[in-house]
Amino acid sequence: MPATTTADSTRQKLLLTALELFAERGLDGVSLRTISAESGTRNSAAAHYHFGNRLGLIDGVLTLITDHLKPRFESAFRQVERAPSPTLRDIVQAMCAPYLSLLSGTPPWGSAALRFMAHLHADNTQPVIGLLNEHFRVDIERIEAQLHRVLPDIDRGTLRIRLGFTFVSLIHGAAEIHLLSTTPFGDIRPDDATLFNQFVDYVEGGLSFGPTH
Numbered sequence: 445m446p447a448t449t450t451a452d453s454t455r456q457k458l459l460l461t462a463l464e465l466f467a468e469r470g471l472d473g474v475s476l477r478t479i480s481a482e483s484g485t486r487n488s489a490a491a492h493y494h495f496g497n498r499l500g501l502i503d504g505v506l507t508l509i510t511d512h513l514k515p516r517f518e519s520a521f522r523q524v525e526r527a528p529s530p531t532l533r534d535i536v537q538a539m540c541a542p543y544l545s546l547l548s549g550t551p552p553w554g555s556a557a558l559r560f561m562a563h564l565h566a567d568n569t570q571p572v573i574g575l576l577n578e579h580f581r582v583d584i585e586r587i588e589a590q591l592h593r594v595l596p597d598i599d600r601g602t603l604r605i606r607l608g609f610t611f612v613s614l615i616h617g618a619a620e621i622h623l624l625s626t627t628p629f630g631d632i633r634p635d636d637a638t639l640f641n642q643f644v645d646y647v648e649g650g651l652s653f654g655p656t657h
Contacts, residue, residue: 458490460483477489
């Protein structure tokens with residue numbers, strides 16, 4: 445394995461600093477100069493040097509996250525695709541587990557990654573939509589194909605809308621999971637295993653609800 449260079453180290457510091465600041469303040473709430481300064485680099489233009497512009501930096505942060513998620517998604521989802529008769533629950537678990545694993549504390553930036561992605565999903569600008577499509581479209585199409593395989597009676601349009609709802613609930617729900625500790629009913633957050641199973645129950649029920657007219 446090649447040794448880490450000073451440039452690689454600086455780039456990694458910039459990415460992790462940007463992730464934390466974007467997660468906390470939103471995509472438009474922090475400048476490249478601020479990210480450079482708070483990363484500890486001596487060059488106030490370091491973020492611009494390494495990433496070109498804000499979109500390049502956002503793409504870099506998204507790549508950091510997807511590089512962590514992709515092997516976990518592939519490992520689980522290939523089993524679904526190869527199975528002769530996967531269940532809906534198999535598909536839902538394979539699709540949700542990589543994202544919810546970010547809540548485990550490993551990597552340490554997991555919770556920030558979810559908040560960052562929630563900001564991305566709330567941003568309707570065309571460049572950001574383009575980045576999301578570039579990083580996720582192929583996997584979303586794979587998920588949709590497997591859902592159609594086990595739910596053939598639900599038309600593809602309805603299925604895609606429900607899948608969209610699922611990802612909104614998954615990303616935004618996980619990003620704000622701490623709110624389960626301060627609900628009008630008190631602290632209702634269960635342990636992580638129970639939380640995962642209850643979320644899978646919720647998604648499975650919504651995706652499989654009978655065709656509507």
